[in-house]
Amino acid sequence: MFKDITLGQYFPGHSFIHRLDPRTKILAVIIYITSIFCIKSFLGYAVLAAFTVLCVLSSKIPFKFVLKGLKPIMIFVIITAIFNLFLTDGKILVRWSFITITYEGVRLAIFMVLRLFFLVLGTSILTLTTSPIALTDGIEYLLSPLKKVGVPAHELAMMMTIALRFVPTLLEETDKIIKAQTARGADFESGNLINRAKAMIPILIPLFISAFRRADDLAVAMECRCYRGGENRTRLRELKMKKGDVFGWFALVCLVGLIVLANVAYGRINI
Amino acid sequence: MIKLTDVSYTYMTGGPFEKAAVSDVNLTLNNGDFIGLMGHTGSGKSTLIQMIAGLIKPTSGTIEIDGQTLHSKDCNMRKIRFKTGLVMQYPEYQLFEETVFKDIAFGPSNMQLPDEDIKRRVEFAADLVGLAPEILEKSPFELSGGQKRRVAIAGVLAMEPQLLILDEPTAGLDPAGRDEILCKIKDMHRRLGITVILVSHSMEDLANITNRIVVMNHGRVAMHDKTSEIFKKSEELQKMGLAVPQITEICEKLRAAGLPLSEGIYTVEMAKAEIEKVLKK
Ligand SMILES: Nc1ncnc2c1ncn2[C@@H]1O[C@H](COP(=O)(O)OP(=O)(O)OP(=O)(O)O)[C@@H](O)[C@H]1O
Numbered sequence: 160m161f162k163d164i165t166l167g168q169y170f171p172g173h174s175f176i177h178r179l180d181p182r183t184k185i186l187a188v189i190i191y192i193t194s195i196f197c198i199k200s201f202l203g204y205a206v207l208a209a210f211t212v213l214c215v216l217s218s219k220i221p222f223k224f225v226l227k228g229l230k231p232i233m234i235f236v237i238i239t240a241i242f243n244l245f246l247t248d249g250k251i252l253v254r255w256s257f258i259t260i261t262y263e264g265v266r267l268a269i270f271m272v273l274r275l276f277f278l279v280l281g282t283s284i285l286t287l288t289t290s291p292i293a294l295t296d297g298i299e300y301l302l303s304p305l306k307k308v309g310v311p312a313h314e315l316a317m318m319m320t321i322a323l324r325f326v327p328t329l330l331e332e333t334d335k336i337i338k339a340q341t342a343r344g345a346d347f348e349s350g351n352l353i354n355r356a357k358a359m360i361p362i363l364i365p366l367f368i369s370a371f372r373r374a375d376d377l378a379v380a381m382e383c384r385c386y387r388g389g390e391n392r393t394r395l396r397e398l399k400m401k402k403g404d405v406f407g408w409f410a411l412v413c414l415v416g417l418i419v420l421a422n423v424a425y426g427r428i429n430i
Numbered sequence: 431m432i433k434l435t436d437v438s439y440t441y442m443t444g445g446p447f448e449k450a451a452v453s454d455v456n457l458t459l460n461n462g463d464f465i466g467l468m469g470h471t472g473s474g475k476s477t478l479i480q481m482i483a484g485l486i487k488p489t490s491g492t493i494e495i496d497g498q499t500l501h502s503k504d505c506n507m508r509k510i511r512f513k514t515g516l517v518m519q520y521p522e523y524q525l526f527e528e529t530v531f532k533d534i535a536f537g538p539s540n541m542q543l544p545d546e547d548i549k550r551r552v553e554f555a556a557d558l559v560g561l562a563p564e565i566l567e568k569s570p571f572e573l574s575g576g577q578k579r580r581v582a583i584a585g586v587l588a589m590e591p592q593l594l595i596l597d598e599p600t601a602g603l604d605p606a607g608r609d610e611i612l613c614k615i616k617d618m619h620r621r622l623g624i625t626v627i628l629v630s631h632s633m634e635d636l637a638n639i640t641n642r643i644v645v646m647n648h649g650r651v652a653m654h655d656k657t658s659e660i661f662k663k664s665e666e667l668q669k670m671g672l673a674v675p676q677i678t679e680i681c682e683k684l685r686a687a688g689l690p691l692s693e694g695i696y697t698v699e700m701a702k703a704e705i706e707k708v709l710k711k
């Protein structure tokens with residue numbers, strides 16, 4: 160039932176990208192996202208696409224699997240594209256009764272689609288190649304300078320770890336409850352909106368109850384192991400930058416350089 | 431009749447965690463049988479029965495119930511689900527109503543039966559699983575684990591299905607309660623002539639109440655035969671990480687020691703009769 164949700168899923172492996180330090184990957188994604196919005200030309204997107212393809216290839220994750228992450232946002236992408244296509248002023252390309260399509264509209268629509276795709280692809284590569292634990296470790300480390308101004312970095316990271324950890328569990332549980340209630344003849348598909356909302360009750364109540372029970376159990380289990388927050392905690396696995404990370408940063412600098420070049424070129428030759 | 435043709439099921443197809451849970455199962459089960467389903471942990475029992483109950487669609491292959499192919503165009507899945515009752519493994523989590531009565535009534539009221547019919551069925555089912563009448567007005571969330579289990583089982587029994595599937599219904603219940611529930615289910619099977627599929631890890635339970643047994647091994651059907659025939663193959667069963675009832679083991683040992691007992695003894699009563707016969711000679 161929830162087979163299509165790949166967002167936030169981890170795809171275990173030992174590739175170059177998998178072995179990069181999570182801090183490198185998080186910062187890389189931030190730079191990647193920033194550059195998505197700075198690119199002004201198709202040439203720039205070509206550079207970005209090449210970089211993305213290289214990343215996916217070296218991560219050894221099947222392309223099909225990465226692209227599956229795009230499915231849930233398809234409707235959103237289409238709506239955005241349509242809005243941009245029809246509602247942008249500029250040089251008129253086609254005019255048909257009340258519909259006008261402008262050159263700028265086409266360009267902007269394509270740009271928006273590309274931006275959304277790259278946004279999802281970039282973040283998917285991060286979550287697919289980084290285990291949730293490594294991810295939150297990285298975030299905690301990157302947030303730790305903010306501890307001085309009172310940001311509870313460790314607690315935030317712990318909350319994120321737990322939330323990520325329980326996404327699949329809750330999905331599985333929902334699946335099980337839906338099956339059990341379907342077997343008892345519950346009907347989720349027919350009827351008007353109110354009936355359908357009512358049909359959710361037999362799913363939501365057991366789900367909430369089990370979520371609360373799990374939270375309770377987890378809290379007790381953590382206390383039993385003397386967990387008491389971030390002060391003075393040491394780690395089993397310290398984060399360490401390795402040789403691979405140097406190469407990663409080098410690749411990233413190249414990417415940014417090429418994009419800047421593409422933008423400069425755009426000012427001159429306009430493609 | 432339930433007919434499975436080349437049925438396979440794969441979890442998370444295409445993903446990194448792809449897992450073939452059931453492969454190429456061909457199986458024909460007759461109406462009115464009490465069928466035991468056994469196999470080691472993770473052998474695909476729960477997956478198989480969920481397919482039979484029409485909750486998940488086979489990745490490949492077809493399932494026919496009384497001539498109707500599940501998930502085909504001219505098949506009303508909801509009607510089929512009213513004919514099949516499935517008690518899932520650890521079914522306690524499916525409770526959600528304010529009172530036990532209302533929760534047991536959830537299935538029958540989905541079938542849109544008249545109120546007095548629902549009431550009769552709920553009381554019948556509650557009695558069947560040994561729930562005292564005063565419990566019916568309590569909230570299901572203030573019951574003990576075993577009581578919750580009984581309420582969940584009653585919720586399915588109240589639908590009076592023609593095909594009743596139970597996935598380890600008695601795991602975690604006390605011995606007396608377990609025997610009582612199984613006994614009542616056997617009784618229901620005899621009186622109403624329904625088909626029952628019981629998944630269990632207890633060889634004693636299976637030996638005592640089933641007349642046919644299906645053995646699963648790594649997602650495939652390893653054996654399908656009369657209960658007496660299955661328990662003759664203790665060696666094969668042991669290779670699959672399963673066992674035979676203790677009484678069968680004892681009889682095998684007695685036979686090895688020279689007592690001329692016949693093969694395929696799997697209940698204490700049979701053993702008693704057989705040993706008495708041998709001793710009289
Ligand atoms: N929701 C699921 N997602 C992914 N894999 C699953 C899922 N459910 C079961 N599996 C896998 O399918 C295989 C068969 O599982 P199944 O639950 O059918 O076994 P079982 O015979 O019922 O075992 P048990 O005796 O422990 O109940 C197992 O290897 C399990 O890991």
Ligand SMILES: [Mg+2]
Pocket residue numbers: 475476477519597
């Ligand atoms: Mg099971």
